[in-house]
Amino acid sequence: MFFRLPERLPAGEKENDFLAYLASWRFEAFFHMTESDQPGQGQQGDPNREYRVVAGRRILFDGEGFLWNPEDWSEEVAVFLARECGLVKMAESHWRVIGFLRDYYHHHGRAPLNSHLKSGTGMSLMDLEGLFPCGIKRGARRIAGLPNPKSCTG
Numbered sequence: 001m002f003f004r005l006p007e008r009l010p011a012g013e014k015e016n017d018f019l020a021y022l023a024s025w026r027f028e029a030f031f032h033m034t035e036s037d038q039p040g041q042g043q044q045g046d047p048n049r050e051y052r053v054v055a056g057r058r059i060l061f062d063g064e065g066f067l068w069n070p071e072d073w074s075e076e077v078a079v080f081l082a083r084e085c086g087l088v089k090m091a092e093s094h095w096r097v098i099g100f101l102r103d104y105y106h107h108h109g110r111a112p113l114n115s116h117l118k119s120g121t122g123m124s125l126m127d128l129e130g131l132f133p134c135g136i137k138r139g140a141r142r143i144a145g146l147p148n149p150k151s152c153t154g
Helices: 015-031 075-084 092-108 114-121 125-131 135-143
Strands: 049-054 057-062
Touching: 049 075, 075 135, 092 114, 092 125, 092 135, 114 125, 125 135
Parallel strands: none
Antiparallel strands: 049 057
16 A cells, blocks of 8 residues: 655654554554454454454455455365365365475565466466365465465456
């Protein structure tokens, strides 16, 4: 999210004070969790974000069930998300795909293209789709804790 600074600062505001205020507001609005949050909803009752308790931790998700902060990912979170997709048990092949997705994202800052996913895991696209009932986007990438690829369709 980007902020546009006003052309004029409010009366009595110094530029550094105003920027510090914006930075603190942004932090509070997007990353700080308080007890006053509505149960199940993000800051200020935002219906596009919701908190869920996973493995004893309160974690923020977007409206499509993707982690809001990829740093909240853990194996317990992955198992929780897998169950939501209809996977009762994660096999070694699931973890191999999840591990590849996370490593690729960590090194490149984005999710791999399907061609990279195929070559990196040694699996066909049909095999990959078959492993995850929710598909690659809503299944594998979501379980791996990658951000929501909102620009993708389907």
